[in-house]
Amino acid sequence: MSVKVNIRGQAAAPGSLAHALKDVKLKLVTISGKGGVGKSLVTASIAVGFAMRGYKVGILDGDVYGPTIPKMLGVSDSTLYVDQKTGKIIPVVGPLGIKVVSIEFALPSDDTAVIWRAPLVNQALRDFIAQVEWGSLDVLVVDLPPGTGDAPLTIAQSLQGGLDGSVIVTIPTEISRRIVLKSIDFSRKLNIRVAGVVENMCCFKCPDNGKVYYIFGRDAGKKIAEAAGVPFLGGIPIDPEFSQHLDTGRLHEFLAKNNETAKAVLSIVNALEEMYKDKLSQQPPPKEEKPKRISLLKLPGEEEEGES
Numbered sequence: 001m002s003v004k005v006n007i008r009g010q011a012a013a014p015g016s017l018a019h020a021l022k023d024v025k026l027k028l029v030t031i032s033g034k035g036g037v038g039k040s041l042v043t044a045s046i047a048v049g050f051a052m053r054g055y056k057v058g059i060l061d062g063d064v065y066g067p068t069i070p071k072m073l074g075v076s077d078s079t080l081y082v083d084q085k086t087g088k089i090i091p092v093v094g095p096l097g098i099k100v101v102s103i104e105f106a107l108p109s110d111d112t113a114v115i116w117r118a119p120l121v122n123q124a125l126r127d128f129i130a131q132v133e134w135g136s137l138d139v140l141v142v143d144l145p146p147g148t149g150d151a152p153l154t155i156a157q158s159l160q161g162g163l164d165g166s167v168i169v170t171i172p173t174e175i176s177r178r179i180v181l182k183s184i185d186f187s188r189k190l191n192i193r194v195a196g197v198v199e200n201m202c203c204f205k206c207p208d209n210g211k212v213y214y215i216f217g218r219d220a221g222k223k224i225a226e227a228a229g230v231p232f233l234g235g236i237p238i239d240p241e242f243s244q245h246l247d248t249g250r251l252h253e254f255l256a257k258n259n260e261t262a263k264a265v266l267s268i269v270n271a272l273e274e275m276y277k278d279k280l281s282q283q284p285p286p287k288e289e290k291p292k293r294i295s296l297l298k299l300p301g302e303e304e305e306g307e308s
């Protein structure tokens with residue numbers, strides 16, 4: 001039997017994190033030096049953008065302290081199931097067939113805070129990645145917790161050698177400059193290729209007069225990317241309609257609209273598709289069997305379901 005080998009030359013042993021992702025062609029991670037800049041929005045948008053092009057896509061919401069991706073995709077009431085045969089976690093299937101795994105699915109309510117010390121978070125993240133049955137995917141987008149501290153480091157290190165690129169999300173303020181450089185440095189130290197910088201909230205087009213305002217400053221993200229020698233993937237305007245769609249779990253409906261914000265988002269996906277076209281065109285592995293499933297929140301025997 002052949003064993004997959006990762007970039008560093010080590011065999012991807014069964015049960016290891018690298019092994020869990022062996023049938024995923026392109027693994028991207030989104031990073032932001034600080035919270036609230038739109039990292040989850042960019043993660044979910046990249047996933048939806050690839051799915052709109054017909055790719056098989058998964059999202060790992062690794063932002064354990066603030067999981068928002070299920071809400072953006074309208075699947076926050078879903079439950080994770082475990083395959084009875086393999087004991088593996090089966091991802092929730094969201095719009096456009098996107099497979100989603102998030103800590104939010106394991107929390108009793110929307111308002112429950114995750115108050116875990118670092119070692120528990122680290123272990124939970126490792127388990128999530130290693131125990132999920134992703135099956136064969138074209139693209140997996142991993143949303144890291146904000147910052148460059150312990151939790152993002154754990155995921156990134158766990159997947160070291162397996163990640164194909166990092167998308168660094170920022171807003172165009174001068175203050176963000178050092179933070180973006182830190183994120184680039186973080187990515188490089190972990191041997192993750194920097195796919196590029198996304199400048200969220202780049203501008204605002206006034207609906208009354210059509211004038212574009214650069215609220216936080218102009219082109220800061222682009223200049224930082226140029227100075228650091230990494231690609232600039234594009235800017236996303238502040239758009240209240242975008243925000244409303246995110247809040248109501250209709251990101252995929254928003255990106256299907258042919259408006260300027262949707263086009264700006266999808267041009268970022270275009271850039272990534274072009275950058276990784278060789279990986280994306282690799283032959284898929286043979287089709288997998290559909291698993292028999294049981295709720296992750298129930299004990300074995302309490303609830304059983306047939307094939308979904």
Ligand SMILES: Nc1ncnc2c1ncn2[C@@H]1O[C@H](COP(=O)(O)OP(=O)(O)OP(=O)(O)O)[C@@H](O)[C@H]1O
Nearest residue numbers: 035036037038039040041066146237238239243246
């Ligand atoms: N370009 C935009 N237009 C409209 N609303 C936006 C835009 N970018 C972000 N938002 C809104 O800002 C909020 C924060 O976005 P998001 O959750 O993606 O940030 P984040 O960087 O992932 O935060 P954290 O890292 O702290 O979890 C969301 O409610 C989102 O709707």
